[in-house]
Amino acid sequence: MQTMIRKGYLPYCLPDITEEEINEVVDTLKSGWLAKGPKTIEFEKQFADYVGAKYAVGMNSATAALHIALCAAGVGPGDEVITTSMTFAASVNTIVHTGATPVFVDIDSNTGCIDPEQIEAKITSKTKAIVPVHYAGQACDLDRIYEIADKYNLFVSEDAAHAIFTQYKGRMIGCKPKGTVSYSFYATKNLATGEGGMLVTDDEEIANKARILVTHGMSRNAWNRYAKGGSWMYDIEEPGYKYNMFDLQAALGMVQLNRLQEMQSRRETLAKIYTSGLKDVKAITLPSIPEFTTTHSWHLFVITLNTNLISRNDFIDKLNDRNIGTSVHFIPVHQMTAYKRMLGGQILELPNTEKWFENIVSLPLYPTMTDEDVNYVVNEVKNILEGV
Numbered sequence: 001m002q003t004m005i006r007k008g009y010l011p012y013c014l015p016d017i018t019e020e021e022i023n024e025v026v027d028t029l030k031s032g033w034l035a036k037g038p039k040t041i042e043f044e045k046q047f048a049d050y051v052g053a054k055y056a057v058g059m060n061s062a063t064a065a066l067h068i069a070l071c072a073a074g075v076g077p078g079d080e081v082i083t084t085s086m087t088f089a090a091s092v093n094t095i096v097h098t099g100a101t102p103v104f105v106d107i108d109s110n111t112g113c114i115d116p117e118q119i120e121a122k123i124t125s126k127t128k129a130i131v132p133v134h135y136a137g138q139a140c141d142l143d144r145i146y147e148i149a150d151k152y153n154l155f156v157s158e159d160a161a162h163a164i165f166t167q168y169k170g171r172m173i174g175c176k177p178k179g180t181v182s183y184s185f186y187a188t189k190n191l192a193t194g195e196g197g198m199l200v201t202d203d204e205e206i207a208n209k210a211r212i213l214v215t216h217g218m219s220r221n222a223w224n225r226y227a228k229g230g231s232w233m234y235d236i237e238e239p240g241y242k243y244n245m246f247d248l249q250a251a252l253g254m255v256q257l258n259r260l261q262e263m264q265s266r267r268e269t270l271a272k273i274y275t276s277g278l279k280d281v282k283a284i285t286l287p288s289i290p291e292f293t294t295t296h297s298w299h300l301f302v303i304t305l306n307t308n309l310i311s312r313n314d315f316i317d318k319l320n321d322r323n324i325g326t327s328v329h330f331i332p333v334h335q336m337t338a339y340k341r342m343l344g345g346q347i348l349e350l351p352n353t354e355k356w357f358e359n360i361v362s363l364p365l366y367p368t369m370t371d372e373d374v375n376y377v378v379n380e381v382k383n384i385l386e387g388v
C-alpha cells in the first residue's frame with residue numbers, strides 16, 4: 001500500500017470531553033463550592049455503585065489512592081510488598097513512601113501482568129502485601145492472587161489505573177473487592193478528570209481510615225466546616241495527607257462515568273479494527289487476552305515487535321515520521337536510576353519484563369479517533385514492516 005502521509009499529527013492519546021462535561025464544570029464554578037463537597041460525595045457514591053463496591057474515597061490521583069491503601073492496611077518500615085516492574089513508577093514509589101521495600105516479581109510473558117506462579121517464591125516473613133497491576137486494561141488472575149494472599153495472610157492493593165470497565169470472569173474489577181482497588185482519572189485514562197483517582201473497598205475500617213488520611217488526618221466531615229451547620233471544631237487524628245478529590249473533578253467525573261459505556265464501546269470498535277487489520281502481520285504479536293479477562297478496557301493497545309529487521313525505537317521513529325504518536329508502557333521501574341541506586345548493584349532476574357520492554361509499542365487508541373485514523377495507523381504499520 002502506498003504511503004500518503006497525513007497532514008495533522010495523530011496524538012497517541014486525547015481525552016474525550018463534550019459540551020456536557022464543560023457545562024457541568026461551569027455550573028460547579030458558579031455554585032460557589034469548588035473544594036471537596038457535595039459533588040465529590042455524590043461521585044464517590046455513584047462510582048462505588050457502578051463498580052459494585054461498598055465504599056469509594058475520591059482522591060487527587062491513583063498515586064494517592066495506592067499510597068493511602070497501603071497506609072490504611074498498616075504497611076510500613078521493615079515490610080516487603082510484592083509487585084511488578086512492568087508498571088508506571090507510581091505503583092512502586094508509593095510502596096517506598098510507606099517505608100516498605102518493593103519486591104519485584106516477573107510478568108507473564110503473554111499478558112504483561114504479574115505472573116502469579118512466581119509470587120510464592122518471593123514471599124518472606126516480612127511480606128505484608130501484594131500490588132498487582134491490571135496492565136493495559138487486562139485483568140490479573142485475581143483468583144490465583146487472592147488464593148496466595150489468603151494462604152500467607154497478605155493484603156492486596158489492586159492497581160486498576162488502566163482497568164475502569166475491565167471484567168474478570170464476568171465481574172467488574174472493583175466489584176466486592178477483598179482488598180482495595182485504585183483507579184486513575186488522569187487526562188489519558190478511560191475516565192478522565194485531568195488529575196484524579198478513586199479508592200474502592202468493602203472494608204469499612206480501611207474506608208474510614210482512608211477518608212481521614214486524605215484530608216490531613218482531620219476528623220470526619222471537616223470538609224463541611226464552612227457551610228451552615230458545619231462546625232469550626234476539628235481534630236487531627238493522624239498526621240495525614242492532602243490527597244482529596246474536589247468538586248470540579250467530581251463534576252467532570254460524573255459526566256464521564258455516565259458516558260463510560262459509550263466511550264468503552266468506541267474503544268472496543270477501534271481495538272477490533274486494529275486486530276483484524278494487523279492479525280496477519282507476521283512481524284508483530286497482538287495483545288493476547290486470557291479467558292478470565294472477559295472484558296478488556298482497551299486502555300492501551302500494546303503490540304510486540306518480533307522481528308530483528310527493525311528495532312523498536314526505529315519503528316517508533318518511522319511512525320512518528322508518518323505523523324503517528326505512540327508510547328511505550330513501560331520502561332521497567334527497576335531500570336530507573338532511583339531504583340538502581342536502591343538496589344545497590346543487585347541484578348534482578350526479571351527476563352520476561354526486560355524482554356517485554358525491548359519490543360513493545362502502544363498504538364493510539366481513544367474514543368475520538370475516527371475509523372480513518374485507525375485504518376491509517378494499520379496501513380502505516382504494514383508499510384513500515386513490509387519495507388524492512
Ligand SMILES: Cc1ncc(COP(=O)(O)O)c(C=O)c1O
Nearest residue numbers: 061062063088090161184185186
Ligand atoms: C499502572 C499505573 N498505576 C498508577 C498510575 C498513577 O496514576 P495517577 O496519575 O492518577 O496518579 C498510572 C498512571 O499513568 C499507571 O499507569
